[in-house]
Amino acid sequence: MAVHHCLVLLQVIVLHLRPIKASEIFPCPTECGNVSISYPFGIGEGCYVEGYEVICDHSSGSPKAFLPGVNRLELLLILPYPKFGAVRVNVPTISLNGSSKRTSNIAKGVNLSGTPFAFSTDNKFAAIGCNMRYHQGNSSSVFVGCLSIYTCDPTLYPACYDFLCPLPRNVTHLFNVNTSYLFSPSIPQKCQSVFLVDEDWVNSKYLGDPHDLKDQQEFPAALKWGAKIGSCFEENNSYSISCNSDNTSCLKQLSPGHLCLCSSTYYLLKGYCAGDLICNISSGYNCSNCPDGYNRLSYGCIKVFNKSRVKFIIIGCGGGLALFFLLIGIWWLYKFVKRRREIKLKHKFFKKNGGLLLQQELSSNEGNIEKMKLFTSKDLETATDNYNANRILGQGGQGIVYKGMLADGGIVAIKKSKILDESNLEQFINEVVILSQINHRNVVKLLGCCLETEVPLLVYEFIxxxxxxxxxxxxxxxxxxxxxxxxxxxxxxxxxxxxxxxxxxxxxxxxxxxxxxxxxxxxxxxxxxxxxxxxxxxxxxxxxxxxxxxxxxxxxxxxxxxxxxxxxxxxxxxxxxxxxxxxxxxxxxxxxxxxxxxxxxxxxxxxxxxxxxxxxxxxxxxxxxxxxxxxxxxxxxxxxxxxxxxxxxxxxxxxxxxxxxxxxxxxxxxxxxxxxxxxxxxxxxxxxxxDSSSSGSTLNSVSVSVDADPLISNKCYHVANCPSHSKKLY
Incomplete structure (x- = not known):
């Protein structure tokens, strides 16, 4: 395990030292026009496996995908499951009639030799414009097994038939003029053109309306590059593995006829290739065999692990789970200890700031308890957005004042004060109690305080x-x-x-x-x-x-x-x-x-x-x-x-x-x-x-009578309204 970690570390160092490709800076493209591109296909260096390059051409005005390694055929679709391992491309027709409108552009066919592709047996061989009668079911005909399609009015033309025939096995890598002789020497003389076409496309398009296809130059055909025969799980430590620059997909060659298409990012990060087991077409389509280390089951090939390896995996997984739960336990213990420490610290500050004394004062003044509230530190942190600088209303010699919003929606001013002199706690608490009881319309109301912090926090009404x-x-x-x-x-x-x-x-x-x-x-x-x-x-x-x-x-x-x-x-x-x-x-x-x-x-x-x-x-x-x-x-x-x-x-x-x-x-x-x-x-x-306050001073030489309640205006400004003991003012 230590050796494995060292190798991984060395690989990371090498990756950091090697030149950086452009595709590693810019992620691999996943689309070209309306074609989705998936590995092993790719656009740009580092994004594809050799032989599966895709070019995205914008010269026609709208982007089109092409396979430059396969006669630059236009790529129409990477077929999904269940036709996994195949693509649909545009294959040109082959003109057989020299007088055709396409005489100047006679297609010579498609040669797939030397490429990882072959024509899929899902294709049909088609011949159109043959101008000959054919009665299906004639066992003596060379067209036995083919489907004839009536494409014109027999009252106007002697015969207009197209033919759809199964694709012979020997037409897998080469499609040209001579291909037509596989069916009859008379086809090149009688028919206008021949082509290969995907059976799915025939069923959905061609059979619905075959009349307008005589002048079409290309038809969609299916190319096979592999077949899924199971799942694979391999160590990612072989020279035969190839990945895209994003390291999101890889391909590992297991044998000349089998490869593993890795698709699990999790396992790739762990150093393993896990994904689909593909039978390569180079194996001659003999996909009944599994590569070494795999067994054939009813649902495909599956990796066989020897006992020691299984034991190693079990130990590794068990150790990983144990480490995971250990880390969870350590994290929980850390949070628990941290919370306990915070609670103890808050209790310490509460006692230091006179919280117990304040509670005693509030209990002894039962009629005023509702006028004074003890806020928690969490309440005020939430109210001030953790004392965000944007909430500061002002600051001075006594502390900083923040604007806050309580849970009930009330707007308050929260004063974060300087360090309290512990020797005067009793006087501080007495004053907090007294100020909280002041209910004067011209005095800012003290709503409460928080004593759970290092310095007391005072909560006032917001002005x-x-x-x-x-x-x-x-x-x-x-x-x-x-x-x-x-x-x-x-x-x-x-x-x-x-x-x-x-x-x-x-x-x-x-x-x-x-x-x-x-x-x-x-x-x-x-x-x-x-x-x-x-x-x-x-x-x-x-x-x-x-x-x-x-x-x-x-x-x-x-x-x-x-x-x-x-x-x-x-x-x-x-x-x-x-x-x-x-x-x-x-x-x-x-x-x-x-x-x-x-x-x-x-x-x-x-x-x-x-x-x-x-x-x-x-x-x-x-x-x-x-x-x-x-x-x-x-x-x-x-x-x-x-x-x-x-x-x-x-x-x-x-x-x-x-x-x-x-x-x-x-x-x-x-x-x-x-x-x-x-x-x-x-x-x-x-x-x-x-001296303004001497015996000649008005206010100091008289007896002044003023109502102690500041909420009631004193109207005694005229002699007629003054009580008898105050009339000497006038």
Whole structure:
């Protein structure tokens, strides 16, 4: 077996080193016109066995197949079973009458000597246009055994007969003028022409209409090249084997009269020739004999294997089956071990990411269990098409966000976060539970999470229209962001933050308020997103906060100095968003002057120098009332106070913005206007450096009453509608 493998390897090396034929690059043609070509016949070098070449000629306009080794006869059909081993070709007629219309093209006949072909006994010998009477059954006639066909009207002609006779055995390789004398010396004198014709064609064509055949120059005849006498199975290690360039069919000569036509690709690859046992015509048609190593049975010749060979085959097949089942077992074991390892790894990640703790939290909050879903890693892999790059919605410091479709058809945003700090698992899980319970129309809903992966995956509702910063800084003519829309977004965001700071069960500080984290839904309503819940968190005595470092341009300077984050740090970041809405500029300005790079500092300086209307967005100047602009700008300035204690709370900010939007002439606006003089659009008579949250400040010197439910608009903007304890606002 090892020697056999070595020989196969050597054969492969030789095949790679030998020159490559064109037919090995381009597969062997299998058709020419309407003729199907099968081995041993073939078109092109390397595609046929010697003597069985086929030429496909296109000169006539339509492709025709010819046998160049057999008088270039036209090939009409390679006959299938049961006439396996034969082909049908066009054989020219032989003119016997010198006065015939074909005198100038007298056919000399067909000589098959030296070719692997012979005339099949399925052919008939035909003579037409003999103009003689013949009465079938006349035993004295030389035409006994022939069939006479009446081909004309006896009232018009004395006699018009054609003759169909069996083909004698000695007319197997030669057909010419002298062939006619095998039947009668009078045929060349009496008949117009003679020809050979396939019996099947006679039955289907000629006998149906023999009148118009006198001028036909060629008739289809059958050529025999072999006969199937059984099946064969031989080792493919002999010099006498020949294959086509595709190695899909081979032919092995077993003896001068027998060959094996291999047709099983499987066995050819294994080094064996398995197929049909053919009796070659060179054996003299004595196909009753079988080649050496074969026995004759009722259904043909079959290969005989000696006991040792049978034993070898059985051992080989048994070993092959054993190896096959062994490989199947190894593959199954590999898949089983791999699956077990994946399950263990998922369980490990689940525990590391606080899954057990989260389950405990959900169990202790039975009323909220349905609000939080634990997704499997398989769910989210399917939803994101294995985290295809085409599904990425955005990426930043906290991770990558993918667009996904759940099994129920719901569209979600899936956030693949950075590594979690294991020391803060309990705080992370607490925050996930709290955020999942937030049901505010201006806060992106956290639907659930997956803890079976190395890093937690958070699943949020999908927000269609992107982030606010795209509309502020890259405003398009198709959808401009109007002043009314800017003010509404400011009211919605401030209301959401006020709810998180004051109305939630445990106060939540966002820590990364910026226009990029304010999303717009299908109705362009604001949605606060990205709480950083996927990162480690810290807990002080009363407040749950997410540990997000913040973004340049939005970061509270006081927090930056003290590393102590408060609710007023969110207020500062929101103040920067207000300035973005007013000016349309980015929080970090692209300018040479270092002192003007910060939008917050640039805005406060502009107000100090009474240049507010020089830095505003053109659309704001065009659409907003000056009093309205000044009121919002003053509120933004108070939010940007460097002293956090002097900034308003988010509840106060939300209250004032709602008042500005609902009633420009309300008392809050009137009181602010009394402190400000307006001269030709400039701000004068007001000290913007004065502490906005001192005793003279409106919102910090009063008792503010605001409904904690952000879903209910506070309509207390007119004195007549205010409760008694709030009337001193006005």
């Amino acid at each position: 269609l229209n992107g982030s606010l910063d795209q509309y502020i800084h890259y405003e398009s003519e198709e959808f401009p962001i109007t002043w009314e829309m800017r003010l509404r977004i400011a009211v919605e965001v401030s209301g959401a933050l006020s709810y998180l700071h004051s109305a939630a069960s445990i106060p939540i500080y966002h820590r990364d308020i910026k226009s990029a984290n304010i999303l717009l839904d299908d109705k362009y309503r604001a949605k606060v997103s990205d709480f950083g819940a996927s990162r480690s968190i810290t807990v002080d005595q009363t407040h749950l906060t997410t540990q997000v470092q913040g973004s340049f341009g939005y970061l509270d300077p006081e927090y930056f100095r003290s590393s102590h984050f408060t609710d007023k740090s969110d207020v500062y970041s929101f103040g920067v968003v207000l300035v973005e809405l007013l000016t349309g500029q980015k929080p970090i300005r692209s300018t040479v002057a270092e002192e003007d790079k910060s939008l917050a500092r640039y805005f406060i300086l502009a107000m100090k120098e009474n240049r507010l209307f020089e830095v505003l967005d053109d659309r704001v100047l065009k659409e907003a009332e000056k009093e309205e602009i000044i009121t919002v700008a003053t509120l933004a300035k108070r939010c940007l106070n460097l002293n956090g204690k002097k900034r308003p709370t988010m509840k106060e900010v939300a209250f004032e913005l709602r008042g500005i939007r609902e009633s420009i002439g309300a008392s809050i606006l009137q009181q602010n206007c009394e402190e400000t003089d307006f001269v030709n659009g400039d701000i004068t008579g007001h000290d913007f450096e004065r």
